[in-house]
Amino acid sequence: MKIYQLSDCHLQMDDAAPAANLIRALTLIEAKGGGDLLLLTGDLVCGPCVELYRAFKQIIETHTSIADIYAIAGNHDDLAMMKSTFSGSRIQVKDHLHLNDDVSLCFVDSSQKPRQHMALGAGRVSNKSLSHLRQFTRKHQSIVVIHHPVLNLGAKWFTEIGIENHLAVIEAIHPQTLAVVSGHAHAFFKASVSVKKRKPNDKTIPLFVSPATSYGFEHAKPDYKKNNNIGIMAYDLTPDTSEGKELISTPRYRLNGSVISLDYLTLR
Template sequence: MNALNGLAVLDTADSSRVVQLSDTHLMQSRGGKLVGVDTDRSLEAVCRLVADLAPVDALLLTGDLAGDESEEAYHRLRAALASLDVPSFWLPGNHDATWSPEHQLSEHFKRHIRLSHWDILMLNTQRQGMVAGHLSDGELRALEEAVQQAQQAQRPMLVATHHPLMPVGCEWLDEIGAENGADALSRLAPLTDRALVISGHVHQDSTQAYQGVQCLTTPSTCVQFAPHSAVFKVDSLAPGCRLINLHKSGAWDTVVCRVTDETFEVDLDSSGYA
């Protein structure tokens, strides 16, 4: 059975405020690093940023939550988010363990989140043992059903994935995106500007569009990757997150926020990461 199951219903105002956190890469032990950055410390800094954005209705965590598949990472993640007192919903990335609905923290692995005026669909692009992503038949079916329901109910829909569904312009990352992302987007296209896709994996802010559907990617809460680079390249930009305001009308706006109260040393000469 797929890790993502069930529905959470949140009573929100005319405009819902959702924060996307991505690619936290927490390691087995506290203080573990990714390309020189202490991923616990950087997540804590981003959580302070999120606290300043209050009120926030939901946190969407778009994969690579653990950097090494360790169970300890998920429990520390939950502890780090606890002080925000905001419901958080998680989906897996390529660095994550394979989750099951029996997982102790499965309350976070919801398929659907229903806000007062928007539907949120969480999709799993994780492909066991692979870095690149793929949407299984089950995920594509879940997407089709959600699109159909959104059309019938005339509700706008936010779709969250780990792997971006479109190329972002970095050759090395585009080779490890969602292999059949275009299949998913063609199913979403009927919703045009009443659908929005948010993804992680590429550790950078980017915007693409597919037949009227806007596709956004978001900085990591730890290390950033340089835009427009053909090969692996780290960027010196600060850790961050994305705030998305989802309005009753179906309109939305978004801003990327970055940590400014603390600096992180990143190994800019790194030629890759495990």
Template sequence: MRLVQISDCHLHADPAARSRTGVPHRQLVRVVEAVASWRPDMVLVTGDVSQDETAASYALARRELDRIDCPWFWLPGNHDEPVLMAECRAFQESVDLGQRRLLLLDTRIPGQTHGALGATRLEALAERLAEDDRPTLIAMHHPPISVGSRWVDALGLADAEAFWDLLATHQRIEAILCGHIHQAFEHRRTTPHGEVSIYACPATSDQFLPGAETFAVDEAAWPGFRVLELGSDLSTQVVRVEP
């Protein structure tokens, strides 16, 4: 199975609206064209679909994503308005990947840039992990680990250690896919049951400069997406697209 991750589209109602370094809608169109050429079995969008939190921005995203000939799913980020987003296309809490499963988490805190799961969502996650023993992928917007950039890390998952404490009690957590950081990122964290891989992908909109102490855009980096091949093992690569 081939899974493609897209993230951080930051669309406006006006498709001609500009971001810091380009036109988000135009860049999404080009990313979607490239994704379609890979013939994925599924596409996952890990949040911040909208910049202006309008119904029109979600309609634009759906129109473009529907061009890919496969099922696709999304989850909200800190810039999203989840009610409008769900009205455009319903959220899914889990997706059957055959020999694996994918759990989609909402880490958004209304009015905040950083994220958290909180006790209720952590409890719900524990129940979902316990009900199936297949290898599990977890998708979320906010990264549950430091990415080596002080300003980004301050806006990550506030209760990350509680999240990892929970994962430590469950076997067969294979990987975590997150958005929010607008850059390609890979890391592995050791748990009592083995290593868990953490992946993020380039934004379809602006890219953030890796390792920056304060906010900085990487003007040289192109938009992109992550391809994951889910066979007997998991392999992955990042693909860049000329904006």
């Protein structure tokens, strides 16, 4: 199964570049033959309003042939507005999806505002969402999809706009989880999430953080700075036949992720 991920598109009223970059990303995916699934991992618009979400929906439905499209909210989004505006379109907003009999997606909302004072851009996962995450990943071999990375990574200023209760989120993820997929960093990261082991052969879980399609963040600098590094993620979900895993009753899968850089000509 081929899965593509677009993140942090940041459509705006007064700047045509983010929309042009989004179209470029979708055109590139189509040129590669499309995929089975498209994930839109938050911050779809820069400031939530119905007009921008309608424009976003129009771009997606015009420029991709992928039938199965799923969106989550980021800190710049309004989840209720997304659900209402995307209703009846190919863009679906759900809390989970069963890809097949053995693998599911668990969508987690981190767009809630922190309870304590944190820098603008930080998020929180509600107790209800934590309960769903805990129960769902225990029952199903899952890929967790969330806007904010569950680890504090990148530049120091960026670690201040993460998930307020990120330790509770990590604790809720069952070790059988295949991977965590996120955005928010406006840069590619691959890291490992250490979770409480329940079996001797449980391993750390890979975390894939997608670059943005709008603009990048310069994490090598101590201060907030944008750069031209934009892109998308492509994943292959394949059965894991190493170490005799094909013999167990519930087949294990592996999620392999790679970055696809975009042409920067339309970026300002």
